[in-house]
Amino acid sequence: MMEMGWRVAANPPAAARRSLAQVRVCRGAESGALLGTGDGVPRLDPHLVLAALAAFSAPLALHPLPAALTLGLVLALLSRQLSRRLLLCGVLLALVGALRARRALDTARRDHDRVVAGLEEPARCVLEGVVATSPVVLRTHAGEGPPASDARFELRVEGSDCEEGSMGRVPSGALVRIYGAPEDLVRGDRVEVVAGVAPVRLFHNPGLPDPYVRVVLTSITASGGAVDVLRLARGTGLSAWIDAARIHVRRRIDATYAADAAPYARALVLGETDLPDDERDAFRRSGLAHLLAVSGTHLVIAVLALVTALRALMCRIPWLSARLDVGRISALIGAVASWLYADFAGGGGSAYRAAAMMSFALLVRAFGRWPSGLRCFAWSLLGGVLLEPLALCDLSFALSVAATAGLLVAASPLRRLVQGRPLIVKVMLLSCGATVAAVVACAPILLGVGPELPILGVVANMLASPVGELVALPVCLVHAVLAWMPSAEQGAAMVGGGALLVVRALAQAAAESPWSALALPPPTVWQLGVMAVGAVAIALRHPPRVVAIVAAAGLLGFELLARVQGAPSGELRVTVLDVGQGDAMLVDLPDGRLMVVDGGGFVGSPLDPAERVVLPVLRHRRRHRVDIALLSHPHPDHYTGLLTVLERVPVGELWTSGLALSWGKKSRLGRAFRDAEGKGTTLRTAEDLCGAHAAGEGTIEVLGPCPSFVPEREANDNSLVLRIRLGDRAVLLTGDAEREQEKSLLAREGERLAADLLKVGHHGSRTSSSPAFVAAVAPELAVASCGVRNRFGHPHPQTVRTFELAGVPMLRTDRGGALVWWTDGEVVASERP
Template structure:
């Protein structure tokens, strides 16, 4: 007996719905079916989750074996696709990692010659750009490898260098100092090494002796045209909205400030503000419609070229041209490849369902670029289309209803993925996208493109459309600013497990099934582990401490059962890296911190207090404490004798005294934290003089299980008597890898080791989490705990200065 089910994607009359039949047909294990694509993805992801890559000889052997099983068909096809994914992705990763800067060239000054391969990001004191090497570059890198270089005005130069003259497409010769790709590793933070691997970056570095930089050839090529067009848009529009028109017209987001990105994230519009896969697909579809209309108006054209083939070629041509305008950024290249595969199948007049077309596109993308699985855009684009294919109706209906349904499907279906990838969810996003998608994509972007096309034909013709695009953009921007400024517009989510992500996906699928499917409210329960994961706090009397990996600086998070203290906010450079925004805030959100009961700044130097403003702006903070006379805003001065107790844990300030002058490092607030199961000492940047003073006046209070080595482990700290008095089992160092100060100093490290302490450095270990609870003292190094193949490469290069005798390292997360 048949029954009537509510209208949905293919859900009509019958015991087995036509839409379901289509999916069952598409899921048959053909050579390019959905299960095969899923197996290929699983293989690519699996090999990148290993701590080290398999040997090259093994990967080379797996590749023909996987291809043979894939081609042979049958039940072995899925295994063959998975093995092919393992082999292809492993070989790609090994090739890219093997072509990174050799250890012998680390830290050396050398001459590099090549082409500026990106639009330089010009800031107040530096420029940052991609640099593609020439064949004659005297390096251990092959021709065509790309570097990420920074050019500072004040490095080894008596006068500012000509960095402001940098243009895309220019050929330069620089004296540069390089290092292999390396980044910070923290809870909730961006894995820069993974991103650089996906982009095939061979090294990073900065220009030395800018006055010796030589311009070998003027700007030429596509990059020069994009750079010139960006300047023309700025001149033609003349208002602040020019930065958005530039982003939408040619994919140039250099003009967008941090505040702009904050608003876009809160409104859920980051996917629309630059040339993205969505816009490439839009232009491609428009070109296909124009070709179809032309062939219908001139039927004689069909005698020379069939209309479906013409539409397919027009779609690929439109997508390729738009990708060229964006500088062939990786997301646009992937979209062009997807469109090309589908167009090729249509051109051959092969029957191709929506799900099979999606699977074929995914297979093509992964065979060409298997490292795409490292990029969030790959998952968002394919997952978004997959949800729409599954849920949207096949029959013709009200366009508005279809559009609203698509927004609902995208919101529910992609929420688990955005929460897992970015640790956040935009509650204002669905409403903002209802306006932004039709208005920006159908009005602002076409006007921007018309202006770009007219400007390419004749200089000055693009000004009118660009100004009109800016005016149209300005009509909508106040609405999005208002939506994004609400306190509930953006929901930050703590880090969750893979199991929580899988349960949320099942819950989303359940919610998007037809209305007649029972138990819909129960599906919401499957979202709870992802949206409200367990952020287990220390029990009463216990304490846990996380030393964040902020580079050459310091930031320490201390948590008790119900309270949270942040000791220092990390470094910040004007118009550059701000650890408060890039590291500290994401880590606080990922660890489930909702507010800070106290923020204590050891002193006012930029490497300790630089991130203060960003932290206070993004995290409710009850009180800020710093030494008297410190050049940073604070609510209360820290002085010897101050003490308080939170949840059975005692906090006590040991330095500076009431009348101690502000002497920068030597005035650092020294904080002792003692729980039921051990004590911790945070020392800031004090030197040997203050260490001896504490040794004379408060020797008994120096006893601690864990000590933060003073002044990043400098040679002028960690005085032998002070080290002996602490009796520490663990000494923690917060320092940047290969920093120019040589921290931690070998002598300081050996003094701690000589007195029985294990020394761990954030430069090698990433963020360090220490637990002092009923289980004793335990520590986790984030880089070792979540080790990936790109970690293994450079960890082999790092000189390990510590030994590992007695500290417990839990194998499962405590928090």
């Protein structure tokens, strides 16, 4: 039978108990005990094992084979020390959770498809509904003058009326994210919104997280910018009051903090992180991003401070402290305050997990028992995955779980390490040890979402954490309740803002160092399984050296496998990436070289497809160098992401038609090309590219524009067109070629255009893919790169009909995501994520 999650307190007679409680509580005897692991807690706690097994629900749903094998090995290790009943219970929770997760993912896919079917093009709609989430205020940091401001919120749609000519309506019950709203909205407000609405972009690509997980976790299927928002009725209730408090605190921050400190205060207090990109990158590279997030640590500090203050206040009231255990009363209030604070601070996954852990501990104390931090952590994890089987896919929740686990594991060794040492040495060792424990535990997650680990984070945290957590956090929180005392409020703003600016300076200094971060590839799901099994083996006291050797061999073996799979040799592989309305492709050539064709891009949007898709896929495939970067033609939906690739990744050659060079070296592309040449990239144009180029046993044929670009033609009809052959198989990449260039290709190349795979020109517009051209190519498969938020109607029904009449299946990246096509010169295969 599982042990209880607490230690029962002594039970003296009532009068003595009240006296003892008064002495112990009012003299602070229980300070620090709320989250202690306590003596006698087993190293392999059954509650924690149950929670960890239940957490397998997400891996089983998303990666069944590696997750099942990992779970089997973990069970084999645990079966010798824990009851089969406990393990069976954990496995059942994991399986039921996995089934729930798969069902939720299927529902999310259907919901998104329903919105896509109703809004094939962005439409102006009048939406009526209820504000479902706490509005988040964003600041735009572009241009001169103060930042522009607007709010973002989610609207639960109850009715919609879209403009004439749109394909349908926004389904009732859909959750739509609205940008550009007033800042004074609160949850429960009934509003009428006029907005341009479109389905949310979901980039579905090989090796990257399933984008429908995001739909499950947020329920958001569409988004748009508000043209007008009319409040029909005000919201009431606790949520509305909390949002009203957020509005008040936000206004006081803007009114009293220095302009450069206010964004950091809003991030710390309200969870509204909208810093400029360079500052956000500085905090990430320095390992100090957690100091600006509403993290679990911040919630624990805030709630424990409140509980301590309440206990101290009630201890000053003799008649109250003599009759009641004021520690239990303050703990009960703190348990409620944990959830209120998590909601007030933005409701992130880490805040809610910490609130669960904190409230478990405080409720146990409120019932007169001493809590175990390990058990409280286990129940907060179990509660999270039972409520949402995909909870571990929420980044903030996962980081919070990993960091807390790392700290719990390191707690005993750190206590032994600092025992008997001077205070200053003890503080430094604890700070350093806690940072290392958290970073090591979070490393697999951090590498999964970014290219680097903040190796200077240990030093940076030793300097910045005391300023951020012991000065900035408490002062900024106190500032939130000082509006009634203007002088004190202004003083708190100066002190808190100054502390935040010190943290910013430390982050920038650490980030500027060339040794601030260590670039590592993201772990594969198989490597994560090895880490999980190794962690369990260590917890079961298997010989650490043996475990380390076996785990290292497993990690190395799967790393070699990932590198072989990411850079195949002797075959031709074309990956048409899902980058929305744009083009981006990876071509693995038969000689092992890598070609990147275009990089996607969105006009007027800060979203960079290279950051979201191209670079993460390259990291997943262990590709640290691009041999050939090819720009088909100089339009932003093709070159924006490619410029980021040129900036971030070593590139051997840059192929272009030459049209962009005619615009001069001062143009955006001209400057980018010049910078690339300065880094050693060879620039080649159609004049010396036209013709055949060897690629191992394959051949790259540049078919147009040849012998050079035609100045009288539009950029689309000057697209660099490639035919890549291996054996009897070929692929034709046409850029945005339209009718004019297609006619030239037909006249000059004729039957040489034949290919097994055709990348459809110009996203499937009606000005491309003429019946004669499609007949000449005679592909077995065609793919159009297009997005759900395009106003051009791509692919055009006429083009779709052309391929139907030719008997050629045409896949679309906006329906099903990316396409991976490969051949060994004889056999052809393809798959989608």
